[in-house]
Amino acid sequence: MKTFMKLVSFSIMTSLRGHRITFPVMWIIFTTAWAVKMNEDMEACLEVIPSLQYSCFKRNLSYIPTTIPPSTQHLDFSFNDLTTLQRDTFPRLPLLRHLDLTRCHIQHIDNEAFFNVRNLSVLILTGNPVKYFGRSSINVLEKIYKLVLADIGLFFLDRFNLRNLTNLKELKIGTNRLFSLALPTYAENFKDFTLLDLHTNNISVIRTVHTSVLRQMSSNLTLILSGNPISFIETGAFNGLYLREINLLNTISSTTTREALGGLSGLNVKKLKMGYFTEAGRIQMNPDYLDSICFINFQEIDFHHSTYFKLPSHILLCMSNSSKIVLTNVGIINREHVYFPNLEEIVVVKGKMAILPDVLLSHQHNLKKLVINYNHQTTEFKSFDDLPSLDYIDLSHNELIMNCCDIEFSGIPKLRYLNLSENARVKIRGLGLLNYPSLEILDLHGTEVEIEHDVAVMQNLKNLKTLDLSHSQIIFKSIVIFYGLSSLKELKMADNSFAKGIFGQLFSSLTALELLDISNCAIEDIPPTSFEDLHNLKNLILSGNKLTTMDFLTGLSLSKLKSLHTDNNHIASISPNVLQNIPVDILVFDLSFNPIECSCSQTEFISWIINHQSVLKDPHLISCKSSSLNSRVINFDPTHCVHKKRVIIIVSLFAVVIVFLLAALLYKYQFYIHYCFILLRGYRMSRQQECSYDAFVIYSSKDETWVLNELVENLENRPPPIQLCLHERDFQAGKSITSNIVDEGIMGSRKTIVVVSQHFLDSSWCQFEFELAQSWLVLRRNAGIIIIILEDVEGNNTRRLFGLHKYLRKNTYLKWKGNVVSNVRFWARLRKAILRN
Structure with missing residues (x-):
C-alpha cells in the first residue's frame, strides 16, 4: 500500500x-x-492502548514517529536505531511516564535530550554503548522514580548529575564496569530510595566510606551486589546499616570468603540472600566461610548453592532468630533440636534428608509454612510433633513411602494445606484423616495411593475444598469414600479406575462440587443418575475415556454447567433429547477427536454442531468417522439428505455455485483479464510500429539513484549512445500506467532491462512490469530480457515473483559488484547484450 x-x-x-x-x-x-x-x-508502531500506550519494539526505526499523540503515557521504543539523543529527537510528549530505549545503539546523549519528555517516571537505557553523557541530560527528569542504566559501559557514577532526582526510588546499574558502590553525597536527599541494583560489576573492595551515603538513606533499601568479585570488605563498612534486603549471590570467592564476609558484621537486614553458583565439581567451598553471618542481624535468609553443601550446626544456630529460611542444595547435618522462636516459614529444596521430618522441624511453635521438595534419599517419614501454628505442608517430589495420617500429623491442629504429590506411595489408614477438620486442600496426584478397607476415610473433612487424586493408581470400589466432603468444590481423579457398578452413586454426597475431572479413566458408560446431586457443578472433564453416549445430560441437575470436555472418546452421535438438555449458558463444549457419524440419520446432531461453533472448543477438530478423508463435521452438508425435490435442489445449488464461482473469478481476476487484452492489443499494434527505444528499464523507484547515476550515465551518455525508456521520464502524461508500460516500454523497446533488488521484489508495480515482459517474450520470440542483480537477494524471495527464480536458473544474468575492474566488464557485457539482435 x-x-x-x-x-x-x-x-x-x-x-x-x-x-x-x-x-x-x-x-x-x-x-x-x-x-x-x-x-x-x-x-x-503498535497501538497497545489507544492514545495511551504504543510499542515500536524492533521496527528498525531511526526516529520517533511524530504521529504518536501527546496523550501517550507509555512508549516502548526498544531495539531500534537512534545513535544520538538531542532536543528534537522526541516530539512534545508532556504526559509520557514510561520510556523504554533498550538497545537502541545510543552513543551520544545531549544535555537537552529529554527536554520534551521531562515528566518521565521510568527511563530504561539498557544495553546502549553510551560514549557521551551530557551532565545535565538526566537531571531534568525531576519526576523520575525508576532509572535503568544497565549494560551501558559505565565506569563511574559521577559521569552524570542526578542531583534533582529527589523522587528516585530505583536505580538499576547492573552489568557495568563500576569499581565502587559509593553513591554521590547528594543521594542522601533520595528519601524514598528503595532499590540499588549493582549486579555483575567489578566491585571487589568495599570500604566504610563507600557506605556512608547508604547510612543516611531509607532503611527500606534493597542492595543487589550479586555477581561482583568481592574480595575484601572493610571492618565496620556495614556496621549499623539497615537494609530491607541484600543480595550477595555469587559474589564471595572461595579463597577470600571469611575475610570478605567479616566486614558485614553489624549489618541489620530483613532478608539476607547469598550462596554460590558454579559448575558442578569446579569449586569446593569451605564450610567456615559462613561464620561471619553469625554477626549479621537478619530476619530472613535465602541460601542457594549450585552443588550440595552441608550446613554446619553452629551456622544453623546463627539462624535461630529468623522468621523465614530458604535453603537450596543445602543439607542440615545437625541432629540436635534447635528452637526457632520467630520462625514462620522454612523451605528446603534439593537437600539430603533420609528421614522426614528432621528433628529440627518439631516444636517450632510459630512455624506456619513448611516446604520440603526434591530432597535426595528421602524415603522414610516420621511424625511431626508440637507445631500448633503450622497450616501449610508441601512434601511433594520426595519419593516418600508413608502411612497416613492419624499419627503423622497429630501435632498440627490447624493443618489447612497438605501436598504429598509426586511421591512413591501413601497408604491412608481407615481413621487416617479423621483428626483434620481444618484441612482445605489435599493433593496426592502422581503418588500411588492405597486406601485401607475402602471405608469413609474422609468423612470428617468438612472444610475440604480441593482434593487431587489424579494419576494415583486407585481403584475406587466403595461408594462411601467421599462421604462427609460437604464443602468440596474441586475433585480431580484423572487416570484412575472404577469398579463395575459403582459410578452411579459415587458422587452423591458432593453437593457443593464445582469442578470434577475424571479424564483418562477408561469409562465406557455413565448412568443418568451419576451427577443428579451435583447441582453446583460448573466444570466437568471426561476427556480420554471410552464413552459412546452422553445420556447423563438428560436430567436437570447440571443446569449450572459452564464447560464440558468429552474430547477423545468414542461418541458417534448425541440424541435430540440430550441436545435439548445441554445447559443454555454453557461456554465451552469440547467434542474434538470423536468418531462422529456423518450420515442422514444424524442431521439434527450435525446441524447442532454447525450452529453452535461459538460454544464448541476447536470445532475444526470434530471429524467424521466414515469419511476416508477424515473430513470435518462442520463441512458436512445436511441438506443433501432431504429427499423431496433433491434433484432440483442439487441442480439449483450447483448452478448457483457455478455462477457464483464464475462471478467471483471474473471479479477476482478482472485485472489479469484486462492485462491479457492489453497484451493482445499490443501484439496486434506491434506489427505496424517501430521500436523507439533500445531498452525499457524495469526498476524500483527506491533504486532510482543507481539507474540515473550509473545506468543512464554509462549507456546514454557514452558512445555509441543507447536510448533507454524510463517510466518517470518517458511515459506519456495522461495515459494509463498499464498502457504506458506496454506501448512506450515493452512494445516500444527492443530489449527489456530488469534491475533486481530487494526493493524490486517488494514492489507490486515492478512485479507487474516483469510479468508483462515475460508474457511479451512468449508472444514475440525475438523479445529479450536482460537481468541485472543490483544486490544479493535470498532465493526464497525470488521464488515469490512468478518466473524470476526459474529465469535466473536457466539464463545468464549480470551482477553489479561496484568495483572499478568489475564495472568495465559489466558495462561492456551489458552494451553487447542490448545491441545484439
Whole structure:
C-alpha cells in the first residue's frame, strides 16, 4: 500500500513537470505526501492502548514517529536505531511516564535530550554503548522514580548529575564496569530510595566510606551486589546499616570468603540472600566461610548453592532468630533440636534428608509454612510433633513411602494445606484423616495411593475444598469414600479406575462440587443418575475415556454447567433429547477427536454442531468417522439428505455455485483479464510500429539513484549512445500506467532491462512490469530480457515473483559488484547484450 501511494504521488509530480503548478494541485501533492508519512508511522508502531500506550519494539526505526499523540503515557521504543539523543529527537510528549530505549545503539546523549519528555517516571537505557553523557541530560527528569542504566559501559557514577532526582526510588546499574558502590553525597536527599541494583560489576573492595551515603538513606533499601568479585570488605563498612534486603549471590570467592564476609558484621537486614553458583565439581567451598553471618542481624535468609553443601550446626544456630529460611542444595547435618522462636516459614529444596521430618522441624511453635521438595534419599517419614501454628505442608517430589495420617500429623491442629504429590506411595489408614477438620486442600496426584478397607476415610473433612487424586493408581470400589466432603468444590481423579457398578452413586454426597475431572479413566458408560446431586457443578472433564453416549445430560441437575470436555472418546452421535438438555449458558463444549457419524440419520446432531461453533472448543477438530478423508463435521452438508425435490435442489445449488464461482473469478481476476487484452492489443499494434527505444528499464523507484547515476550515465551518455525508456521520464502524461508500460516500454523497446533488488521484489508495480515482459517474450520470440542483480537477494524471495527464480536458473544474468575492474566488464557485457539482435 505504501509503495502504491508513493508511485501515485510520484506520477502526479512527474506529470506536472514543466507545467505551472496551481495551489489546489500543490495541496493535493502535499496531502498525499502527508498521508503516506502518516501511514508509514502508524504502521511502524503498535497501538497497545489507544492514545495511551504504543510499542515500536524492533521496527528498525531511526526516529520517533511524530504521529504518536501527546496523550501517550507509555512508549516502548526498544531495539531500534537512534545513535544520538538531542532536543528534537522526541516530539512534545508532556504526559509520557514510561520510556523504554533498550538497545537502541545510543552513543551520544545531549544535555537537552529529554527536554520534551521531562515528566518521565521510568527511563530504561539498557544495553546502549553510551560514549557521551551530557551532565545535565538526566537531571531534568525531576519526576523520575525508576532509572535503568544497565549494560551501558559505565565506569563511574559521577559521569552524570542526578542531583534533582529527589523522587528516585530505583536505580538499576547492573552489568557495568563500576569499581565502587559509593553513591554521590547528594543521594542522601533520595528519601524514598528503595532499590540499588549493582549486579555483575567489578566491585571487589568495599570500604566504610563507600557506605556512608547508604547510612543516611531509607532503611527500606534493597542492595543487589550479586555477581561482583568481592574480595575484601572493610571492618565496620556495614556496621549499623539497615537494609530491607541484600543480595550477595555469587559474589564471595572461595579463597577470600571469611575475610570478605567479616566486614558485614553489624549489618541489620530483613532478608539476607547469598550462596554460590558454579559448575558442578569446579569449586569446593569451605564450610567456615559462613561464620561471619553469625554477626549479621537478619530476619530472613535465602541460601542457594549450585552443588550440595552441608550446613554446619553452629551456622544453623546463627539462624535461630529468623522468621523465614530458604535453603537450596543445602543439607542440615545437625541432629540436635534447635528452637526457632520467630520462625514462620522454612523451605528446603534439593537437600539430603533420609528421614522426614528432621528433628529440627518439631516444636517450632510459630512455624506456619513448611516446604520440603526434591530432597535426595528421602524415603522414610516420621511424625511431626508440637507445631500448633503450622497450616501449610508441601512434601511433594520426595519419593516418600508413608502411612497416613492419624499419627503423622497429630501435632498440627490447624493443618489447612497438605501436598504429598509426586511421591512413591501413601497408604491412608481407615481413621487416617479423621483428626483434620481444618484441612482445605489435599493433593496426592502422581503418588500411588492405597486406601485401607475402602471405608469413609474422609468423612470428617468438612472444610475440604480441593482434593487431587489424579494419576494415583486407585481403584475406587466403595461408594462411601467421599462421604462427609460437604464443602468440596474441586475433585480431580484423572487416570484412575472404577469398579463395575459403582459410578452411579459415587458422587452423591458432593453437593457443593464445582469442578470434577475424571479424564483418562477408561469409562465406557455413565448412568443418568451419576451427577443428579451435583447441582453446583460448573466444570466437568471426561476427556480420554471410552464413552459412546452422553445420556447423563438428560436430567436437570447440571443446569449450572459452564464447560464440558468429552474430547477423545468414542461418541458417534448425541440424541435430540440430550441436545435439548445441554445447559443454555454453557461456554465451552469440547467434542474434538470423536468418531462422529456423518450420515442422514444424524442431521439434527450435525446441524447442532454447525450452529453452535461459538460454544464448541476447536470445532475444526470434530471429524467424521466414515469419511476416508477424515473430513470435518462442520463441512458436512445436511441438506443433501432431504429427499423431496433433491434433484432440483442439487441442480439449483450447483448452478448457483457455478455462477457464483464464475462471478467471483471474473471479479477476482478482472485485472489479469484486462492485462491479457492489453497484451493482445499490443501484439496486434506491434506489427505496424517501430521500436523507439533500445531498452525499457524495469526498476524500483527506491533504486532510482543507481539507474540515473550509473545506468543512464554509462549507456546514454557514452558512445555509441543507447536510448533507454524510463517510466518517470518517458511515459506519456495522461495515459494509463498499464498502457504506458506496454506501448512506450515493452512494445516500444527492443530489449527489456530488469534491475533486481530487494526493493524490486517488494514492489507490486515492478512485479507487474516483469510479468508483462515475460508474457511479451512468449508472444514475440525475438523479445529479450536482460537481468541485472543490483544486490544479493535470498532465493526464497525470488521464488515469490512468478518466473524470476526459474529465469535466473536457466539464463545468464549480470551482477553489479561496484568495483572499478568489475564495472568495465559489466558495462561492456551489458552494451553487447542490448545491441545484439
